[in-house]
Amino acid sequence: MEKIKVGVIGCGTIGSQLCKFIDAQLPHMALVAICDILPKKTKQLADNLINRPRILEMERLIDESDLVVESASKDVCKEIVRKCCEKGKDTMVMSTGCILENQSLLDLVRRRGVHLYLPSGAIVGLDGIKAAAIGEIESITLTTRKPPKGFEGAPFIDKNHIKLNEIKEETLLFEGTALEAVAGFPANINVAATLSLAGVGAKKTNVRILTSPQLSTNVHEIEVKGEHGRFTTSAENLPSLENPKTSYLAVLSAMATLKQIADTVKIGT
Ligand SMILES: NC(=O)c1ccc[n+]([C@@H]2O[C@H](COP(=O)([O-])OP(=O)(O)OC[C@H]3O[C@@H](n4cnc5c(N)ncnc54)[C@H](O)[C@@H]3O)[C@@H](O)[C@H]2O)c1
Known part of the structure; x- marks a missing residue:
C-alpha cells in the first residue's frame, strides 16, 4: 500500500508531537514536509526525527502532501483549508474555532470532494x-x-x-x-x-x-x-x-485521528 504523504503546518506543542508520532508509529504515513513561521522550531524538530522531512513554505508543503495537518493558529487556518481545497488535498484542522467562524469552508470542502478531519480534542463524547x-x-x-x-x-x-x-x-x-x-x-x-x-x-x-x-x-x-x-x-x-493551554488529551485525540485515517478498520461512530 502506498504511504499517505503528510505535511504539518505549525510545529509547536501539537504539531511537533504529531510529527514524532507519524515518524515513529504510523507505518502507513510518511511525514514529507514541515513548516513553521519560526525557523528554529522546524530545524529543531527535523533534527529529532528518524526520517528527516523537508522544511518548506506553506504553498510548497501543500503541493507535496496528500494530507495537510494544520496545528498553527486560527488566523492562518482559513487560508490553509482554502488552498487545500483548491489543490484537492485533505486537511486535518486543530484550530477548529476557525471552522466555526467560517462555516462556508464546510461547503467548499464538500463541493471539492476533499476530506476535512476535526479531532475531538479536549472533550469526550x-x-x-x-x-x-x-x-x-x-x-x-x-x-x-x-x-x-x-x-x-x-x-x-x-x-x-x-x-x-x-x-x-x-x-x-x-x-x-x-x-x-x-x-x-x-x-x-x-x-x-x-x-x-x-x-x-x-x-x-x-x-x-x-x-x-x-x-x-x-x-x-x-x-x-x-x-x-x-x-x-x-x-x-x-x-x-x-x-x-493545550490539554494533553487534545494531542492524543489528534494522534488517534491520524491513526484512524491510516487504518482500514474503523471502530466507533
Ligand atoms: N482542537 C482542539 O481541541 C485544540 C486543543 C488545543 C489547541 N488547539 C489549537 O491548535 C493550534 C495549535 O496549538 P498548540 O498548542 O500546538 O500551539 P503552539 O503555540 O504550541 O504551536 C503553534 C505553532 O504554530 C506556529 N505558527 C503560528 N502561525 C503560523 C503560520 N502562519 N504558519 C506556520 N506556523 C505558524 C507557531 O510558531 C508555533 O510553533 C492552536 O490554534 C490551538 O488553539 C486545538
Missing part, C-alpha cells in the same frame, strides 16, 4: 453526540471548570470587572450559548467549536463556565438529552508539558 444527532436532540450543555488563572485576560472577565484572585469557592462566571461563550472566552473556542459543529450548532449549544481555586485540572462536562435518552461525559484534563 462526540461519538454519542453524532449518533444522537441522527435522531432528535433536545439539549446539549457544556460545563467547563478551570482554576481562576485559566480565565485571566478573557474579555468577559475584563468587561465585567471580575476579580479572579478574590474568588474563594466555586463560582458560576458565565451562562449562555456557545456563540456568546466563544466571544467572551476565546481560549475555550476549540472545545465550544468542535462540540457545536458535531451537535446542534453554536446558537443552540448551552455553555456554563465555572471557576474554583480548589481545582487543579480543566474539567469539561457534557450533558446531552434527546430522543435517545440522556448521557453525560466528563473529562478531567491535564495540560500538555509544553503548553499549559
